[in-house]
Amino acid sequence: MQKITFLGSVLVCVASIGLIGCSGDTDGGEENFNGTQFVATDSEAGSISVEVKDTELPVSGTSGFAVSVKDAQGNPVVGIPVACDSELGVAILEPTTGKEITDSDGRISGVLGCKTPGSYQFGCRLPLGANKRKLLRIKCTGDIPAGFNGFPGAAGGNLGIGAGGRDVEDENDASTTAVRLTNIIAKTVSGNSYQIDTVQGTCGSSGTSATAEPFTDDSILLTIVNNSNSKIVFTSYEYDAAGADIGNTNFTSDPISFLCEVDGSGGSAQCSALFIQAKGTSTNKTLYGASSPLSTSYTGFKSFTFRVTGTSELTGEEVTVSGRTAFSFGNFNACSS
Structure with a gap:
């Protein structure tokens, strides 16, 4: 199986003023x-x-x-x-x-x-x-x-994540034009956001009227544009999280399975998958595949690199697109009022 990789450096594409980036x-x-x-x-x-x-x-x-x-x-x-x-x-x-x-x-x-x-x-x-x-x-x-x-x-x-480089130039395969990861955003209990609430608190005044703050798994929404000549079926992704492992080194998640089909010739789709977990009785979030929850000191803007893998329906080749963005981690308020 031949592997096609589309490399991206950052960000997210909405051509709101006609500057076509990405x-x-x-x-x-x-x-x-x-x-x-x-x-x-x-x-x-x-x-x-x-x-x-x-x-x-x-x-x-x-x-x-x-x-x-x-x-x-x-x-x-x-x-x-x-x-x-x-x-x-x-x-x-x-x-x-x-x-x-x-x-x-x-x-x-x-x-x-x-x-x-x-x-x-x-x-x-x-x-x-x-x-x-x-x-x-x-x-x-x-x-x-x-x-x-x-x-x-x-x-x-709004100009994109900079994706687009590729290492296969055969005009008969799925890489004849770029497959791009054009938007990355988290879907949290508070809505689509670049803020990740890592600590569960309480809502309301203290005492019997206090309730637990909403605290659930966070999903990732990945928008992919496919300008190749073939539908691509994406089935997994993984991410690197800056400074989230022991010794403040980068953490790489386990592969996360999902299913998302993106038609060729300019097709696009927003793909949803699990991102960060609220596991068991823990009041702290856990990166996928990590053995322990995030430290309470893991706060502020953190860089994440995503690699999304699929298969060309036309050729059977593996296709990978990648991109990087940043999320803000902290004890954010997810209470409704």
């Missing part, structure tokens, strides 16, 4: 979109440029950026909306919505920050039909600092 083989650069607003041809298009002060940052670090829009004669374009977005590991702190209108100099400025280790795309574009965008690569280095909460409320994170 493919980790993009090195950046200006690209054109189809459209008739603002420009008609490349020679008349003008330009959008993006400058980031520091493209390599430590996790939790920030950097300023600026976007400049000019017409074909090199004059500033005033009052045109610019929308910026990123892959999941980079947050956009300013503008807080990721969108702003150019000033009298045809510019906007902002601040981005690194949430998790890895290499991520950041980009800005003109309105749909304006025919221009610019993508850059931001490198986030080092470990996630203790207590770092990942810039809650910041914009960005």
Whole structure:
């Protein structure tokens, strides 16, 4: 059986502003979109440029950026909306919505920050039909600092997990175009979230009216897009959890079985599987396959790498897609009121 592996570095793809990311083989650069607003041809298009002060940052670090829009004669374009977005590991702190209108100099400025280790795309574009965008690569280095909460409320994170690299190039097999893991999120008792409640508390006032806090297994929701020429049936996955084992080393889960079919030629599916367990009478969560519950000191943002394995219905080959994201662990309140 031949094995096909699609490697991903991070995050999660929703092309909310038309920046089509998710493919980790993009090195950046200006690209054109189809459209008739603002420009008609490349020679008349003008330009959008993006400058980031520091493209390599430590996790939790920030950097300023600026976007400049000019017409074909090199004059500033005033009052045109610019929308910026990123892959999941980079947050956009300013503008807080990721969108702003150019000033009298045809510019906007902002601040981005690194949430998790890895290499991520950041980009800005003109309105749909304006025919221009610019993508850059931001490198986030080092470990996630203790207590770092990942810039809650910041914009960005909609361009994907960076999946897309592959090691098989035969045009007759399932790898002719990328199979991508485009979204990773936990399904908890409180809903879909990047927060994992690891300690069961009580709800209500003390005494006879107090009740146990809802505390159940957490599931993982994996969105997979299949642009190959074959349906792929995914049957298992495993994950690496940063710093969750003895001696603060990485923990690798046991394989977790599930069943999810993703049609080819652009098909997509959201696959659900068990993620983290609330086992027995323990009031702490347990990673799948671990011999003991998570330590109460396992708090803050933690990086997780997922590897999802299936089989091409057309060729019988094994296919693996992978991606990385981060979850925030702690004693969160899951009480209804």
